[in-house]
Amino acid sequence: MTLTHDAPPSASTAERPPRAKRIRTLVGWLVVAALVIGGAVLMLRVAVSAPAWRDALDPEGAGDTGAMALAEILRDQGVEVNVYRSRTEARAAIDDDTTLVMANPVSLSDDGVNELIEPADRVVFLSAGTHLLALLDMGDSAPGSSEAVTARCDVPEFAKTGSIRPDRLFSPTDGVEGCFGDSDAAAVLVDDEDGVRRSVVDGARLFSNAYLAENGNAALGLALLGQTDKVAWYVPSYDDTDIEAESPETLGSMTPDWLTPAILLLLLAGVAAALWRGRRFGPLVAETLPVTVRASETMHGRARLTAKAADSAHAAEALRDGSRRRLARRLGLAVTATPDEIADAASDRLRIPRGTLQTLLAGPLPADDPSLILFARQLTELETSIDASRTMPDTHTEDPRDR
Template identity: 60%
Template sequence: MSTTTELPASTAAAPPRRTRRVLGWIVIILLVIGGALLIMRIGAATSVPFRGGGDPDGTGEHGMLALAEILRDQDVEVEVVRTRADAIAAIEDDTTLVMTDPYSLSDEAVLQLLEPAHRIVLLSASSRMLSLLELGESTSASTAAAVTASCDLAEFARVGEIHPGRLFIPADGVTGCYGDDDGNAALLVDETEVGERAMIDGTRLFGNGYLAQDGNAALGLALLGQTGHVVWYVPSFADSDLEAQTEPSLGELTPSWVTPAIVMLILAGVAAALWRGRRFGPLVAETLPVTVRASETMHGRARLTAKAADAGHAAEAIRDGTVRRLARRLGLHDRAGAGEVADAVADRLGIPRTSVQELLTGALPASDDQLIDHARNLSDLESAVDDAIRTERGTR
């Protein structure tokens, strides 16, 4: 007769199939990347180039599209250029070159740009351009009152009043218009044999949000509409001839051997991690939680206390147990202290409180012999309370 021995079922769970999970995450990542690329492409196709302040194509509050359209309505050809090469190529004998502060150009490039133009209008308050063209100096003076041309130039006679922005101090031989009583002027005009150069802070005068105020539109037309052709140059960093000066990097400041040494240390660390690193195996299922009997915990703590030879700690544990049991037997609340329990025991047994207080709240024993006596006294106290309670119940 043959018997078949059945092997016990393994408690280890089968290793999870990670292939589908990994493929799922790969698909999700690819979808996210594809969606981001699609959104970026759509945004790039539908985005409108930003036109800042002083731009003749700008539609914002500080853009100057309205002034450009007024000039076109007066049969003035307005040609917007964004590189100095295109600007130089577009300048003719009857051209007015208009631009804001050419912050992206060096002084040499600015002079090269201005050289072929016979009439130049600067719509900015750049101190550099004031000095470069020798028109005057900047001043902190300002005026909140409306001012008139107050100069002998006929083209501004019918403009009317304006509220200017920045004021300047005209240089010798430079005509100042729209000024205050101290000789400061909002408009500087320098007429020489080479040509005419004018400068005014046009940010608060010719912007789309300010052009309809006072005589701003008339002043803009008088400045820019003197010729039939306007070349409006818009500076940008894309058209800069300035070389960027950056601080030296950390790699440039350190010796040449530092980088190879760091790379070697990183490789050594990775090799050490692969060599001595802990390798985890497959996960093993385990039934949790593990139940530990109270008696095992008690015996374990007792062995630790005995091994440490800590009589005081053992006596404290025994006394705490006695206090809790006495409180329960005497009908006290769970949070009753040792002092309350001692008073209740003294009242029940009719013995002096000091002796019970000394036993339940006094000093702890310091030796094993004292611990044995202390434990015996606590046991006798519990027995006395039990006898007293049983006697009271029997007499009722």
């Protein structure tokens, strides 16, 4: 018989499983790190490449409501377009060969608007509200349809514009030229006075990126904004407003500065006093009453007073009131049942003629002690009869006299 022994595992074989486990763990962490880094890079690229949100008719807005397309067309025609978001910088950039362009400056006060447009020889408002039209004294809003219209005015820049479909029409005042419409309602208002031209048009639909290629919209934009070598395009915003809002007076603003510290000091003093005095009171102690008065003693005392006063009617009324309350409860009536209702219910229960008990429960009260004793005995007998009728079976047969 030959004995064989298994050879002991070598050192390399014993170390192989732990090393493979470490390699798998390392590969897993590398995969996780690669996913995290890839996600971060992707998010960064999306954040960098995503267009920033801009307001309507913003020359740097690439969305449907922006006006980047019009700004690029002007640059292709050799016009230098500079975008300003500060009214101070926009005003400083205006010279004799510059057209100032802006949407309705609702974030500026009347003085701020006048100060901004004062040095400009050509000003184009791409949108306007009723207040701005009144400030410029150029007209008012007018009703009208969005049918295609041509210039129909003497402004030479609009001779080759073609037709447009305006979204809003204006009614020009005296001395203001109305184009693309008629004398009552026009899409473009032009005011030439003392060598200064001010134009108003609602360009939200005409000059936005989504509609610039329709009809003669692009030609109209070039005619309005491309007559000078430079365009100073001001973008109004509430970050650049000169309107100072006045906050309404509140209770806090009208309160003196010393009142709040005084109230806090009084509260602290009250808390300190409560803690100081509260520790002197000690725990509550239960005290036994020196005298205990039983209810029966109270009843007997009131009875003796009534007997001493010889007030039989008062005593009878107290007895009848208690009896009526007990009878109402035993007869299943409400607490607010009248004496007549109690008497009728008791008569039905005892099978006696109706009206027999009205005198007892609602009639005149006894005037002397013998009558009081008889009255109390009758009330007791009535209550006893009602109790007995509740436990006895109903063996009553119809009496011919009840018919």
